[in-house]
Amino acid sequence: MAERGIPFRLWLAGGWLMLLCAAALLAPLIAPHDPLAQDLFLERLPPVWLPGSEPGYYLGTDSLGRDVLSRLVYGTQIALVVAILAGGAACLIGSALGLIAGYFGGWPDRIIGRIVDIWMSFPPVLFAILLVAVLGTGLHSVIIAIAVIDWTRFCRVVRAETMTQARMDYVDSALVIGRSRGGILLKEVLPNVLPTIGVLLSLEMGIAVIVEAILSFVNLSISSDDPTWGGMIAEGRTQIHFAWWVLVFPMIVLFFTVLSFSQFGEGLKDRFDPVLK
Amino acid sequence: MILQRPTPHGGTGMADLFTVRDLHLSLPDLNARPLFGAAPRIDILKGLNLTIPAGQVTGIVGESGSGKSTLGRCLIRLLEPTGGQIDFDGTDITHLGPARLAPMRRDLQMIFQDPMSSLNPRHTVGRIVADPLRVNGIDSAEARALEALDRVQLGRDFAGRYPHQLSGGQRQRVGIARAIALNPRFILCDEIVSGLDVSTQAQIMVLLENLVAEMKLTMAFISHDLSVIRRLCDTVVVLRAGEIVEQGPTPQVFDTPAHPYTAELRAAIPLPEIDAGWLHNPA
Numbered sequence: 171m172a173e174r175g176i177p178f179r180l181w182l183a184g185g186w187l188m189l190l191c192a193a194a195l196l197a198p199l200i201a202p203h204d205p206l207a208q209d210l211f212l213e214r215l216p217p218v219w220l221p222g223s224e225p226g227y228y229l230g231t232d233s234l235g236r237d238v239l240s241r242l243v244y245g246t247q248i249a250l251v252v253a254i255l256a257g258g259a260a261c262l263i264g265s266a267l268g269l270i271a272g273y274f275g276g277w278p279d280r281i282i283g284r285i286v287d288i289w290m291s292f293p294p295v296l297f298a299i300l301l302v303a304v305l306g307t308g309l310h311s312v313i314i315a316i317a318v319i320d321w322t323r324f325c326r327v328v329r330a331e332t333m334t335q336a337r338m339d340y341v342d343s344a345l346v347i348g349r350s351r352g353g354i355l356l357k358e359v360l361p362n363v364l365p366t367i368g369v370l371l372s373l374e375m376g377i378a379v380i381v382e383a384i385l386s387f388v389n390l391s392i393s394s395d396d397p398t399w400g401g402m403i404a405e406g407r408t409q410i411h412f413a414w415w416v417l418v419f420p421m422i423v424l425f426f427t428v429l430s431f432s433q434f435g436e437g438l439k440d441r442f443d444p445v446l447k
Numbered sequence: 448m449i450l451q452r453p454t455p456h457g458g459t460g461m462a463d464l465f466t467v468r469d470l471h472l473s474l475p476d477l478n479a480r481p482l483f484g485a486a487p488r489i490d491i492l493k494g495l496n497l498t499i500p501a502g503q504v505t506g507i508v509g510e511s512g513s514g515k516s517t518l519g520r521c522l523i524r525l526l527e528p529t530g531g532q533i534d535f536d537g538t539d540i541t542h543l544g545p546a547r548l549a550p551m552r553r554d555l556q557m558i559f560q561d562p563m564s565s566l567n568p569r570h571t572v573g574r575i576v577a578d579p580l581r582v583n584g585i586d587s588a589e590a591r592a593l594e595a596l597d598r599v600q601l602g603r604d605f606a607g608r609y610p611h612q613l614s615g616g617q618r619q620r621v622g623i624a625r626a627i628a629l630n631p632r633f634i635l636c637d638e639i640v641s642g643l644d645v646s647t648q649a650q651i652m653v654l655l656e657n658l659v660a661e662m663k664l665t666m667a668f669i670s671h672d673l674s675v676i677r678r679l680c681d682t683v684v685v686l687r688a689g690e691i692v693e694q695g696p697t698p699q700v701f702d703t704p705a706h707p708y709t710a711e712l713r714a715a716i717p718l719p720e721i722d723a724g725w726l727h728n729p730a
Binding site for chain 2: 338339340342343344345346347348349350351353358361362445
């Protein structure tokens with residue numbers, strides 16, 4: 171194991187995610203300004219390397235004179251909270267149902283399968299908007315909406331993987347040694363499905379960040395005052411001709427974050443799964 | 448002995464461990480399922496009568512699809528028969544549910560054909576061999592697991608390895624260690640050497656012969672390879688299309704087959720007859 175170094179993409183993706191975590195945890199120390207402080211004398215300042223910039227406002231300011239870098243840093247907190255809580259909740263619900271459907275088959279499989287079919291026939295973003303409209307705006311309803319919509323991704327893949335694993339002889343041999351069906355599912359099958367769940371979870375965390383940005387973009391996430399990447403993109407869109415930096419920096423951060431989540435999951439599996447040679 | 452237990456038959460070793468009467472098993476044919484109604488059933492086992500004597504190795508032979516694996520899996524109740532009766536040491540186990548079967552599991556063990564798929568790839572060898580002991584509430588499972596590894600001539604340092612780090616023969620030794628760790632009263636061997644290369648097969652056969660002699664195992668040995676059966680088994684059951692065509696002591700079945708099918712199977716054993724000098728005079 172030791173001779174296979176850690177692949178470059180894992181370094182890159184892991185490094186970016188570490189940076190985000192540090193930014194989220196240390197936001198008050200890192201952010202040069204208050205993300206909510208408006209200053210109309212400093213509106214639409216360009217990034218610091220362009221003419222007309224003000225020292226201390228590294229990535230410029232938006233139309234209300236709020237510091238773009240500080241808002242990005244504080245936006246990381248919301249993005250990561252959504253990624254972890256919404257991704258984790260979707261993962262728990264979907265994986266549990268997928269394991270049950272795939273292992274027990276029969277009527278549990280048919281019922282769960284029908285629910286998944288019905289769920290997936292709703293257009294996801296419209297479904298999210300509808301849910302947030304019903305639940306009311308706020309971080310908690312964004313998290314609930316993402317979990318409620320995206321558990322089907324986990325359920326379908328975990329079900330298929332569980333069915334493959336359940337046909338292996340080691341399941342029969344566990345029956346022979348006297349394990350109960352529940353014990354087999356948790357102690358024999360689940361460890362073999364776990365790597366797949368891990369990859370899905372990291373993908374889902376990226377998707378959760380995007381969905382949160384979409385909901386912020388249509389102003390259904392949290393109060394538009396609070397710094398979210400999606401909210402910043404929405405605001406930047408209206409003034410792209412005068413202040414491109416308000417739109418471009420949050421988009422770059424969002425892009426790298428989503429990419430890092432997906433690469434991180436795959437990379438971890440490739441590197442640390444003892445069964446893959 | 449790994450576990451000392453009294454034998455209920457006073458150690459004569461000649462009583463019947465299994466008595467099978469008129470065993471039937473049919474499965475629904477899902478490929479032929481009509482749009483409405485139940486699928487037609489295919490008969491796999493069509494009324495088998497046999498006994499498996501304690502302390503002996505019973506060979507079950509037959510071509511593919513003859514029902515030998517199905518019969519074996521009924522014996523250890525991985526499958527539930529649709530008709531007939533299976534008595535294990537005087538207890539009718541034909542239709543026992545999981546709860547009633549649980550205490551009997553430690554006595555009904557199995558070694559599988561494919562040693563890769565029958566070992567959980569995410570468990571270490573030590574855990575694979577110790578789990579049967581732990582699940583059945585036997586104390587000092589780790590120590591006993593190491594003893595079982597000794598018995599199959601794998602070093603104790605194998606306990607920390609994963610199945611994918613082993614060769615085919617080593618994996619099959621782990622499968623055997625898992626089965627004998629509980630010191631069960633019956634072990635089913637389902638084609639356990641057919642996936643191995645010839646020299647490994649020979650080593651595993653020697654190991655099995657020694658274990659049978661040392662531990663006085665009662666085994667059912669399923670194979671399509673008559674030469675393997677002849678070497679290891681005391682009695683033979685010949686199956687064809689879900690029916691028993693012949694059964695009896697191995698020498699008798701091999702030397703004076705009563706049924707033409709047995710004679711046909713016997714004639715199909717490849718014998719190492721080579722011409723002198725074949726290596727140096729290619730034809």
